[in-house]
Amino acid sequence: MHAAIKLSKYLKPYKHFAILAPILMILEVAMDLIQPTIMQKIIDEGIATKDPTHIMVMFAAMMVCAIIGWFGGAGCTYFSSKAAVNFASDIRADLYETITYFSNSNKDKFTLGKLITNLTNDVEMLQRALNMLLKIFVRGPFMFVGAVVVVFFTARDLFSVLFYVVPVLIVCLYVFIKLSISLFRKVQETIDVVNTRVQENLSGIRVIKAFNRMRHQVKQFAGVNEELAKRNMTADQVIAALTPITQFVVNIGIVLALMLGVVKVEAGAIEIGVIVAFINYLMMIMNGLMSSSNVLIQIARAIPSAERVVVVLEEQRDIINAENPVKKEIRGDVRFENVSFSYNKQVEPVLKNITFEAKAGSTVGIIGMTGSGKSTLIKLLARLMDVDEGTIYIDDIPIRQYDIETLRGSLAFAPQKATLFSTTIEENLKYGKSDATEEEIQEALVASNAYEFVEKLDKKTQHELTQGATNLSGGQKQRLAMSRALIRKPKILVLDDTTSAVDSITEKVIRKNMKEALEGSTKFIVSSKISSIKHADLILVLEDGRIVAQGTHEELLKTSEHYREIVATQVEKGGVLYE
Structure with a gap:
């Protein structure tokens, strides 16, 4: 209930719809x-007295009531739907924005499947619950109370029957609703597992096929799917049992009413029409309670969803702006002082006492074995994560003092795994610079050596990419990712092994073009190939999270045994060292 109160603020802009619907x-x-x-009255005053005029008048009155009732119901449906849809839309928008600004550590607290469930299933559940609350939950209690009041004044001789029927119905509803809350919370947890499994399998489908593990994955999914089916079945069976039980209780009430009614009719205390009206009101009482129970069950299903949504919305971001953040233009001087970082604070740090300095406009090459901390080091530059110890300075200002948008606006990042979006090539490049001109787009494509293959496409830069850009090769994706970074002409450029899928000749062309296009930018190039970084002004050699050597290519050949081993290994394997 606490979560529902927190989410009620999203209904305030639509409170006029929420008020009109119940009215x-x-x-x-x-x-x-x-x-x-x-x-x-038709039975007792029309049919019993054979008065056709009275029957027609009452029939007309019944038609007028039906038309007015239809108008009220249709209006309620319209306004409740508007309130519920807009309420859910605003929650979904805030959820998406919150998740978008999450840091890596924030995201690690939630599985991707759970976040997808939050945005889809959970929000949909809240929308449905609010819609039913504004419509049926108003109808149910009012119908119940109204029918009881009318019976009290028009059929008081049969009112005692309600003392047997209503308490039993209320107890049944309480038991079923309490049980359903627990059951549907388990259903939502299982949906998280299913979504996570689907996301993992679809994103890794190529690996699954390459290792011929399709049957294994299908079997694994069948397990979680079966668990979801079982939990859904249990919850649905519990709810399904409610209807026949309540119907049985009401039928007993009808029998009691008929038995008591016969006695009263024979005694001349009431007329037959009263019994007919009482049975109708008894059915209304049952329908009122049943519709209320359906809403309560829907609310019971929505409560876990509301709790899960609030947890995400209230998650405190780890990466936030300092008070009065620095928004000055960045030149590109970078200095690491005794920087250490760990993804898991309980284990050994991934980076240990990293110290180096890069002047604006210089090129820094980073090389090391897999797992040495190369990619982690450059992620710290964009504050995708914050250091545990030490300080990163940009232009002699601690990185945490910069406005995050200013910092990231001065930096461009091309990751090893090229992430492109399912839109046109032009739109993908404009992620780097939203107002880029056609000339700037062409320059960026030329600089990354992507212009040639883009020009061969039917629609050129208007070519639509599929999800994951599966209609491009690995090298083409990497070059477009570099174009997106280069188009920004950033003060700091980070390339994380972005030439791993291109040949040495293409790499040489890219390096030459990039040097010309970004002469004043500070460039960080992560690579496993000596040929990619040997021209750098400063090369950092990482091993087990530490800088074991740093200097130029020539200096390291003289002073670092570790660097010479890397060079020798690549030459032995036929790697390109000198072009």
């Missing part, structure tokens, strides 16, 4: 409550 539903309920009384 119109009350109008519909009022018309429904009048009709059994009209039917009673």
Whole structure:
């Protein structure tokens, strides 16, 4: 309930819809409550006395009530839907924005499958619950209370039957609703597992096929899918059992009403029409309780969703701006002082006491074995993560003092795994610079040596990429990712092994073009190939998270045994050292 109160702020902009919907539903309920009384009068005052005029007048009154009730119901549906849809849309938008600004450590607290469930299933559940709350939950209690009041005043001789029926119905509803909350929370947890499994399998489909593990993955998915089916079945069976039980209780009430009614009719205390009206009101009481229970069950299903959504919305971001952040233009001087970092604070750091300095406009090459911390080091530059110890300075200002948008706006990043979006090539490049001109796009494509293959495409830069850019080769994706970084002409450029899927000749062309296009930029080039970084002004050699050597290519050949071993290994394997 605490979570629902927190989410109620999203309903405030649409409170006029949320108020109109119940008012119109009350109008519909009022018309429904009048009709059994009209039917009673038709029977007792029209049919019993053979008065056709009275029958026609009452029939006309019944039609008017039906039309007014229809108007109220239709209006309620319209306004409740508007309130619920907009309420859910705003929550979904805030969720998406929150997740977008999460740091890596924030995202690690939630699986990708769970976040997808939050944005889709959980928000949909909240929308459905609010829609039912504004419509049916208003209808149910008002119909229940209204029917009881009408029976008290028009069929008081049969009112005692309600003392047997209503308490039993209420107890049944309480038990079923309490049980359903627990069951549907388990259902939502299992949906998380299913979504996570689907996401992992689809993103890794090539690996699955390459290792011929399709049957294994299908079997694994069948397991979690079966678990979801079992939990859904259990929850649905519990809810399904509610209807026959309540119907049985109401049928007993009808029998009691008929038995008592016969006695009262024979005694001349009531007329037959009263019994007919009472049975109709008894059915309304049951329907009121049943519709209320359906809403309560839906709310019970939505409560876990609300809790999960609030947890994400209230997650405190690790990477935030300092008070009065620095927004000055960045030149590109970078200095690491005794920087250490660990993904898991309980284990040994990934980076240990990293210290080096790069002047604006210089090129820094980073090389080392897999797992030595190369990619982690450059991620710290964009504050994708914050250091545990030490300080990173940019232009002699600690990186944490910079405005995050200013910092990242001055930096361009091309990761090893080229991430492209399912839109046109032009739009992908404009992620680097939203107002890029056609000339700037062409310059960036030429600089990354991507212009040639893009020009051969039917629609050139308007060519639509599929999800994951599966309609491009690995080398083409890497070159477009570099184009996206280069188009920004950043003060600091980070290339994380971005030429791993291109040949040495293409790499040489890219390096030459990049030097000309970004002469004043500070460049960080991570690579496993000596040929990619040997021209750098400063080369960092990493091993087990430490800098074991740093200097130019020539200096390291003289002073670093570790660097010479890397060079010798690549030459032995036929690697290109000198072009």
